[in-house]
Amino acid sequence: MTRISADFDVVVIGGGPGGSMASTLLADFGKSVVLFETAKFPRYHIGESLLSGTADLLKRIGVLDRLEDAGYIKKYGVEWVWGDRREPWTVYFKDALAMPYDYGYQVERGPFDQMLLENAREHGVDAREQHKVTDFAIAPDGSATVDFENTATGETGRVTARWIVDASGQGGLVTKRLHTQEWDDYLRNMAVWTYWKGAKRPPGLDAGNTFLPTFSDGWWWFIPLRDDITSVGAVVDRQAFQEKKGMGLEAYYKECVEKTPELADRLKDAEQVDEIRVQRDWSYIYDGFAGDGYIACGDAACFIDPLFSTGVHLAMLSGFLAAVTVNTVLDKPEFDRGRVLDFYENAYRKEFARLRAQVYFLYGGHGSSKDSYFWHARSQFDVPGIDPEKAFISLIAGAFTHRSWYRRYLERLDVPAELRGTIESIFAGKSAGANIDLDSVLIPGEDFTKADGFAVDGAHLRESVSLETREGASLALTPAMELLLELAADGSRTGRQLTEALVDQGACGQDQAQNLVHESVSYGFLTGVEKVRDGVR
Template sequence: MSNKYDVIVIGGGPGGSTSSTLLADAGRNVLLLEREEFPRYHIGESLLSGTADLLKKIGVLEKVENSGFVKKFGVTWIWGSNREPWTVYFKDALAMPYDFGYQVERGPFDKLLLDNAREHGVTVLERHRVIGFKQEQGRIVALEYESVETGTRHIAEANWVIDASGQGGFITKQLGKRTWDEKLRNMAIWSYWKDAWRPEGLDAGNTFLPTFDDGWWWYIPLRDNITSIGVVLDQENYALALKQGTKEFYLDAIQRTPELAKLLESAEIVDEIRVMKDWSYTYDSFFGKGYIAVGDAACFIDPLFSTGVHLAMLSGFLAAVSLNTILTDPSQSESEVLSFYQEQYYREYNRLKEQVYFLYGGHNSKESYFWHARNTLDIPNAKPEEAFITIIAGAYEHRSWYRRFMNKLEVPTHLKKITDGIFDGESVGSEMVSVSTPLVKSQNWKIKESFAIDGLQLRPAKVIAFSDGRSLPFTENMSKILSKTDGQTNSLKLIELCGDSNEQVKGSIRSTINEAITHGVLVSGNV
């Protein structure tokens, strides 16, 4: 076996399997080292609908579908002091290719992903533990690992290492600085139940998230009529649980949550009581010389939105694209490419974290949760409930729906309605802008060089960068519109100047103008 690889991946969970599979698909020579033998137990069983698209990217969606995992079409909440249940469905998210996620047992699910990596050409060594790394001039160039069974040691060289080792963070823990989130230092206590009640029809596989005085519960329906049921507590309430005894506290807390207790009247607990720290954190850098971190090795967020697998696979995808770009074109600036990776991954992490903060903030109305999501989602004119569902569904690439529209002139009907608001006389953003009002360029943005994802590589692309950190693709349509904006021309005239007789082209120009106004690139010249 060769001891020289393009990439070595530490960890065979969803992040490691995703990144290694995609790199092998790109023709890279990849070694994956996993200290356990799969299947192995792991918590984190609920997948978002956005994860289905990532499963498709690595060619495993059909296998997951055929495995009989429970499908999840939505989430039911009892949150805060208002005890009225409310349900949201993934089908109502914006521009999501799938209207369902899966509830999975992580042992067989993770094994399916790891076996898929093997099938795609990754050299996978289970029961092999990484014990050290070698650096030359501050750059990681090799890993030392050993067989768990025999203790035999090996050294493998690599151009790049991906740290997908989970919360242990084999490399990031040694070379990075971890910052704990003081607001999200929670603990989880959970077990598994047989024959817990489930609704019929579309809601049968929903995650159920009820709160009670001391914290909140997850209720995740799995195969074979098994349900994962866990409680998340802050440190103060966890201290009380330890004093009472975790099992006694867990069972007592169920009785203090009547909506949950009712579902378990005919059920029995069939597993041990388990405990895990759910402290959220992030490392100061998700990459360094010769390595890049994915999933929990880079950052971890509270499990409220069931984002663990999704963020692991998303970061695995982004890491694979980034490293494949550097390996394909060594003249590319490593720091620029990897900074793009961290910016994209951290943006998703931070957006979800802000929504978790808000739900923990004690607001009583579901409408307040929806409006907060609307304020953080960068899809123009999305309805508040749509924004909330889109965030918790795990939309990543699809937030750039306008780019797809302008590239392919295709967009779902419900998104096109959003872009047409300005020309139907509706309000755009926070202010009504008449189609007859001259437009001017605002002063809170600039054009800068960045990247766009193109298959399994990044290509240079310009973006409109705002002072608050947002960005928009600087497309050909946007360039045309800005070049014609002179402080005297209104929206209707811009369409005439930038479009042609083709109605589809006019439609894409119109959508871009609406996007520019909504995001504040263009503002009313009458101000």
């Protein structure tokens, strides 16, 4: 692509978490970025519970400390009353795989989104609030014009840019026009919620946990926020809602509370401090996320469901990936643009599909045991032999797929030494539950292929060849990895000996070699054949 003369390199539409993430990174990468946000911040938004996996994305754009300083409530786990018994069960993020942080935050989206947007400005983004994008056009060369209206003054204007990032949320300004929105027939629920002061919370570290009890019409979220405020919302089947809404929202909400004794108990001495709010939360995905001149992130591309609180995480994760993708398209015209955009879309779709499958399973399995949820999560995972509960927690923490990114960030993360040791051992494959025995003879597994693709490498994507399992796990085919497979091919070495050989032949240092062997076994690129006796190969 030839360099186009434009007012800006990139126009970002929308200043939610997806838009702030993408714009901040693009500005960091040296691009000139204008962001239009129709609202004046702070503005109200639903979506208050963040995943522990979001913490290092926040760290990446330098806001994690601010979140900490602002005193947002930390959630260390999620308590469920879900399944065939009404006995509550809790999962903790500390038990997730490959997580640099063992907690997420519960945030009021008004100040949280404002903080992200202000941070974007500090990174050089020209962020304009009360600027509504009214139209756009993309020329055949991919360059774009974007029309806006200043909603405070009524003035209108136009900018030109080399690329558009659509981060306009559920409105999907660009995607709605250029793509088909595929609604999910199964996930068409309604959310009915309000805020309470003084709701009963569990003691100690559990006080900030999200609480998710089911009841006959659906399920509840109970999200503890600062200042003793709690967000309490019911997600109900739209049919049930239609039938009951004639009784009035207040009465319907009250009836739902009464049907859920565990929740009623928490609210019995609390005071309702806001109106009842309603929103449909239908799941959808567009049939395309990107094309010449534009890319969509966050809800502008797809939305799953509130159940696992994945919205902000996916918005920030896709914002990160979108930024690297756009930066690559703009800086590296030698790369096939279609392939680069496909990398982005495939990565985001894969994450969407995995999480949606688990949401389906929990909805379908209202009456099943918690163990069935854990086992289903395991089937979504690309690590053979992973403990089912760990798989479930990792999935709802936003963990595993991004393991290699976490590893890369780990060096830069401010993680307590004790936790760092734990994470490093996880990265080393020791906690993957794959029962790696270094004294087993290892040979290359059979169930993987080589694939040409891209890998995130700093501010850009780079061409990479990777090994991929049938489940979709992949590992870069580095020279060290190539040598490892070569050394294992004749079935004469144990894991320990392979590690030594990698070091002896100068492929990598001891720790790296050990990691590579563990990781290869965890993914199934190497498999054990037999246990050997001391000294016998």
